[in-house]
Amino acid sequence: RAPLHYLGPLLSNLSQQPGARAFLLDPGRCVVQRLLPLTQYSDSSVRRGGVVGTLRNCCFEHRHHEWLLGPEVDILPFLLLPLAGPEDFSEEEMDRLPVDLQYLPPDKQREPDADIRKMLIEAIMLLTATAPGRRQVRDQGAYLILRELHSWEPEPDVQVACEKLIQVLIGDEPESGMENLLEVQVPEDVERRLQQLDQLEQEQKDLRPEPHVEGALPT
Template identity: 60%
Template sequence: MALDQATKLHLEKELLPFLTLEARGDLKSVAIRYFLELTGSKEGRDFIAEGDKFLKAIASLTCDKEKDISRDAFLTLINLTADEKIAWKLMNTETTFIYDLLHKMLKPDFEFADQASSIIANTTRIAGCASKLACQILEANSKVTMENVVNVLCKVNFNKNATLHYLGLILSNLTQVPGIRKIIMDKDRCIIQKLLPFTEYADSTIRRGGIVGTLKNCCFEYEYHAWLLSEEVDILPRLLLPLAGGEEFDDDDMERLPVDLQFLPPDKEREADPDLRTMLIEAVTQLCSTKQGRLLIKEKNAYVILRELDRWEKDPKTKVACRNLIDVLISDEPQQGMEDLHKVEVPEHLVEKFNQMDLDLLSDFKEELDKKASEEKEEKGEEKS
């Protein structure tokens, strides 16, 4: 739909007055439905985002007493916040709107918790918005605590009206912020431990992925590596278990594995989503960036799990990540003074060289997989004939 200046002025004059809580219900319903349909095009979304008037008005209608009007307002904002520029604008126009939504969705009877979580997840995927929301949560008098967020996320049937799967993505987005990560890893609160079983949560890839992303982000706090790998948390088996299949190992290899990875059933399936497999590998790789973490991961024989994953893996990007981690585990230990890899300054020309090596390896894997797929197709054709 073309929106010329005359049309824009007409909409502002004729429809904006009905995007208020005080307007007549039937007129509000028509107005918000029109704007919901308008979000189906980029031109429509850009028009709504011009200035502050429409965004503020639509946000206000999420509190309408009429459920259909409130639902349409939420759906309109979901479509709008899919655009990063508009999400950023909403966060800065309605300064506590996202925070207030998060507070509401942590209540067990909030009917539009799933719609709210989609809006918050869309908005906080932008690092600046995540930081702003984190600052509001970290304020001394905040109504929202990270402990409450995790407790709600880990209680699967918390809200009978909503699944709350997107709360996992919100948590992952928020843990981009160091202050949030440190709360999640507060050694006296036992928060991160509650998330660990969800690395294999079968009912939702979104919730599972959000929690895997959260754990990966926490692994960037290098001073916590020893604690994360200790018996107090024992994060390694939870990161490796989704990557493990049902392969058999000899007695020596089996005994060196963590107990949770020993004698897995022959039909044990690996994580189906390649992006999640990559994140799990990257989390273990981060833990290998400190000497203490790397030595423990070697001692726990993570190599054999990754070796079998590499043989099985068909996704080129995941395969490159797996190979890089294997290289770390089978290489000799760095010389003294370079044991903590995250502290080593790598010259820019070497960074470029390593990146190019990864790209070349990725290209090789793609060619190899395409060749295998072509050969399998030919074999099937021959069998049919």
């Protein structure tokens, strides 16, 4: 009779391994498709966070992005819906959104857990690593949801993650030979600077009081 919510974090931890991701992303098993509805599982932030962490880890496999974004899986609406609020878009903007994100009710609530919101953003960011992925994410109106999220977001580190994703969506395309952002070699001095910025961001986060949550989220 146990609810088994912690299978979510366990699966997230396993999906850090390439072999586990290969199992999860096997089109014949339909594992990812069964996980997608759990991004809206309201009874447990532990299960919800574990599933989102699993999906994010699977998005590191850029060879599967076309399949994940295509009609067989259609992952993007499931990642965007928890980030959406009750915004009233214009008719033109509404037509750009996937059907599941159109005309949301006035009581629509965003994902309440900041860590889960950040993982959702990170998953979408990974899907924009390739030129076809960026094109599909743009075409499905992700910018509109992220624009409103950025205006609403109270957590600085989540807001920064949102800003980075927005910059990818509205910025110029990388030059020839650098279209796949997961395969770009970062110069050592730039990498050191990015590591310093990440460390500073983590130190600022550590100084803030920890909110009370239902359970530990996966790393």
